[in-house]
Amino acid sequence: NRMALERMRTIDVVLFDKTGTLTKGEPAVTGVVAVDGVTTDELLALAAAVESDSEHPVARAIITAAQQTGYPAVAASGFESMTGRGVQATVNGTKAAVGGPALLAELGASEPAGITDTTTSRKERGASILHVIRNGAVIGAVALEDEVREESRQAIAALQNRGIKVAMITGDARQVATAVAAELHIDEVFAEVLPQDKDQKVAELQARGMKVAMVGDGVNDAPALARAEVGIAIGAGTDVAMESAGVVLAGNDPRAVLSMVDLSQASYRKMWQNLIWATGYNIISVPLAAGVLAFAGIVLSPAAGAVLMSLSTIVVALNAQLLRRLKLNPADVH
Structure with a gap:
């Protein structure tokens, strides 16, 4: 535009x-922590089942991690995406959900003390933490990092x-x-x-x-x-x-955003250069063609005026073409 x-x-x-x-935009699972009584493989399988119908990159990362454990896949039904909060589904007749802080707040759930130390250390290094919730209680968390x-x-x-x-x-x-x-x-x-x-x-x-x-x-x-x-x-x-x-x-x-800035600034400069040239040309040539200096013997003939008009158009067009010399390779930004 x-x-x-x-x-x-x-x-x-x-x-x-x-x-x-x-x-x-390609997150990968870098850590899994579960409450006592739930294995990490079981937790990943449950999370993968809930995420199975989602197309989000996070869902693909969790499903890939679950497949790598070799734990049997679990079927889910009633998938529902909760925009900005997470996803939920029914797994083996039990309501389960996977989501971030907004989902915990919405459900009024809290993180068990047993997994807090692990999730805190992961957050400090920049990992995203998704909690796995079953029957309204947090049973574990999955850490994902995006490079x-x-x-x-x-x-x-x-x-x-x-x-x-x-x-x-x-x-x-x-x-x-x-x-x-x-x-x-x-x-x-x-x-x-x-x-x-x-x-x-x-x-x-x-x-x-x-x-x-x-x-x-x-x-x-x-x-x-x-x-x-x-x-x-x-x-x-x-x-x-x-x-x-x-x-x-x-x-x-x-880095292409920098290329846009460069192109915008260069285009603006060309606009002013062409405007100044066209204005200057008209300020000088139009009065001459009108005979302002005829008393001094200086008259611009119609033929010469037509040539100068064409020349002005050519100069403006050629000046604009110099924009082609602008280097817009994102790798060259500085």
Whole structure:
């Protein structure tokens, strides 16, 4: 979108969605802890059964980890996704659920003291903790970690070097978000944000007088992408996100945001150069063609005026073509 490209040069803050944008979006199970009387294999099998009908990357990670244990698969029915909280299903006639802090709060459940030490240490290193709940009681937890993209570090450092703030938004627990933000030196973090509230965080930044570029890839990011001054969809994201954004990146490299800034600034410079040339040409040639200096013997003939008009058009077009020399390879950002 032309206006999105023009606004990009004025952006004060870039708000990145965490999962799949700053991180690889491919979480893996790195730890399992269960209460007494429940084995870790049994816990993983139950979690995998509940997640079996989900297409979320977290669900695939849990199912993969459960398959690797060799524990018999368990069937589930009545699958239900609770947006921003978790999933639930019926397993062997028992209600079971898998989710994060929001789900615990909704169910009024608490983490057993026996597993708190383990989950706390995992959170401190940036892992996401999903609790497994059976019959309303927490019977264990699964730790998942999503690797930060190396490109994200470069993109954030380059943006900050240009005086642009960087913020991150995520539905993950605050400890997880804080750990990732500290690793990437992010200026501001919005954690434990429900999908329907993401656009409100964009509005909050705008209320402070900031112009916001939002970068996301999921269905849940669409309202925030639409609200921001510039919505940027990762090319590997969902169709809904791409429809809501003003700019779609062909790939999933966050450094391409810097390329957008460069292109926006370069296009603006070309616009002014061409405007100054065209204005200067008219200020000089139009009065001459009208005979302002005829008394001094200086007259611009219609034929010469036509040639100069064509020449002006050619100069403007050639100057615009110089934009092709602009290097927009994300790997070259600095």
